[in-house]
Amino acid sequence: MSAHPGGPATAAPGTRRRPSRRLVRTVTVVASCLAVLAAAVVVGVRALGQEPTVTLLANWTQDDETNFRKAVIEPFERKYHIHVDYQGSNAESQVLGADVEAGTPPDVVVLTGPGELAEYARQKYLLPLEDLVDTGDFGDSWAKPLADGHVYWFPLKTDLKSIVWYPGDVGEQQRGQAAHEPAQWCVGMGSGATSGWPGTDWIEDILLQRYGPKLYEQWARGDLSWQSKQVKDAWKTWRDLVGAGGDPALVRRALTTPFGAVSRLVTTEPRGCTLEHQASFIRGQNAWRQARGRWSPSAPLLVGAPANRAWEVSADLVALLHTTPEARKLIRYLASADAQRAWGAETSGFSVHADVQPGSGGPDADWRVPLARTLRDKNEVHCFDASDAMPPAVRDAFAEATIEFLADRDHLEALLRSLDTLSRTSGLTWLPSVCARTPD
Template sequence: MSAPHGGPAPAAPGRPRPSRRLARIVTLVAICLAVLVAAVVVGVRALGREPTVTLLANWTGDDERNLRKAVIEPFERKYHIRVEYQGSAAESQVLGADVEAGTPPDVVVLTGPGELAEYARQKNLVALEDLIPRHAFGASWATPLADGHVYWFPLKADLKSIVWYPAGVGERQRADAAKEPAEWCVGMGSGATSGWPGTDWIEDILLQRSGPRVYAQWARGDLSWRSKPVRQAWTTWRDLIGAGGDRGLVRRALMTPHDRASEPITTVPRGCTLEHQASFIRNKTRWERVDGRYEPSARRIPGATGNGAWEVSGDLVALLHGTPEAKRLTRYLASAEAQRAWSAAESGFSVNSGARPAPGAAGSPWHRSLADILVDDHAVHCFDASDAMPPSVRDAFAEATIEFLAHPGHLETLLRSLDILSGTPGLTWVPSVCDRAP
């Protein structure tokens, strides 16, 4: 029955009529109970989820598995914070796209301080000096920028000024092999970053021939690409690996991925003998099969002065979101605990002063000896120059090595172009790449 206009409908005969006040109270209680139940459900769900931090790095395959086992899983167990890890060989491109879209990861690990310096200039990075142990990392590893802040530190380090050879290849054989371009295992391919093995060669030649002071000037943009020391580094590399010479040899170098360059060392007869490559290459199956040994590259570079300088590289941690979870992960990655665990997995080396292996510690002899060089207080460590350069210069340098390998007669044009690019206004240069530059 509908209520007539102007008043409520009459109560049914024989049934008591509820008051308006009681009805309103019942309704209000029902609403409050519904809200409370919803809040409890949301709270229970929230309590069931661990806080999360996102991490982007370039490690995949075995390196990713080692990272998860040695570093990520212990962090998750200890702090009850879940790490959403993304590994990509194109991490620079992934990070650039994410930053442009406004969805960057909380923490990133990049190989290039030059790239990170540009993100810092754009105010995309959080300063780290309050999050990492004081004096844990040398000046070439955690470099203060012009604003006085530190924005990165290494989780993993590698040595680059070395030449690998199979066990049993003697000194005389190595000396003879270094004079034969076909005896060098060279692979320039690396997808979007192809050419970087060539930049490593030229950087190391410059460092070994001209010393850390000249190297540092060039790496921070204060020395012309057409200067005599830099030009001679290019021509020395040309003579060592036969740039522009045997077409089959040049084609092999250009078409071979860097991680397959050493495949010929296991063939019979051996297809090459020496490889100028960073310390990470020793974990490759081919070098394990031939019990790979190493020596300082200065012994095989013509004109090297024996200045005790080493080119190094690192995978550098930077913070993009200063959330409590992201700060906790950053502190952990900088700790001696995490650094020691990563080094113990032999996926890389730590240069944290508090994570140095104790004398007689377990591990491969080659790994221990390389680790000792990386933390030697009497040596000079200079960061990979191209990684420290602005990204546009770094990429052009890598492309130029590919062009030069095929057409060394184009050197003057290539160096002039690199000089013009390096002089572009607004580029961000890292102020220091060597821990000491006498």
């Protein structure tokens, strides 16, 4: 006899009779047949194209994709009876470019690059969102109008980048010492088709913290030369911090280690490294959970400044390419507080939706709540990831240049000249601004 949730079962009244085993078996068989039939009907309807469907492309794969499906896609499908044909890819930009060229783009896309989205908007591939999304829920920092006055994207989740992670048992003095030892920085440059972007984050943040948001924005919109003293200084500071072109073993480790795997070095005995300059999403890695990872503002450790002058941020941005009824419903849903809250609960990313307030409880509240508040603080300056805001060709060349520079620091002058030449190419789409304060 099995136990009830509240304890042992009481004896059944004598007037009640157990169903026979034959009846139980019959009901079980019928139920199983109905379940199989229902599944077959769903598959058949989809195969015949009779179930409403919306196509969605994003960069979440593996565990992230599983969490996204469970937290966001499946509730949408249940509520609206619309199938989401989801494709996740680590080479999302390349996949989207090929689909657009072939004339088969997805209905909805989630990209990290506003610069890339601005180019698609200029080419009339994106549709304005003002009639679908209350952009005031996000503010100009995250749902910024382009020169034509239209808003073409909004954030599904956001991340803070101007931070450094360290194990929970490492004190402030130890962090200060580790920052001056290249071997103590956890650096992994690998990321498949987008390898090199961790290096761009370093250079961007160093420039932002040393010279402030005004100069940072000039550079991010193409108005400051890559060969300027300030930009060159940011590259050299990164070189000195991580040993670019110096210790061959450190360089080899950085060049051959994926960015998502380098965190494991904080859990080895002895530790392989102590500090990681990485966005807030990295806290979701098992290694940082095991090390009880904490974060510090980046400026004191990167440039010796007492506090951050501004905060570099990034976001996964939702955009619309086809205005089908199903796609419009998905856009509205992804912009809703419910969807944003659900996805934020499954990841280390954060929603900046006005109706999704930072949680105050849970075992991670000590690092999550201050981080979330920093992202939403209207008195703080938030600047979008500069390379993500640049035209795709410049963004990709920047990432490749960080890899070359890490391997051979004597190439810096040539690399910066090449980036200047590319940035002056006619026909590139540059965002008018990348820095703003967030609303209440």
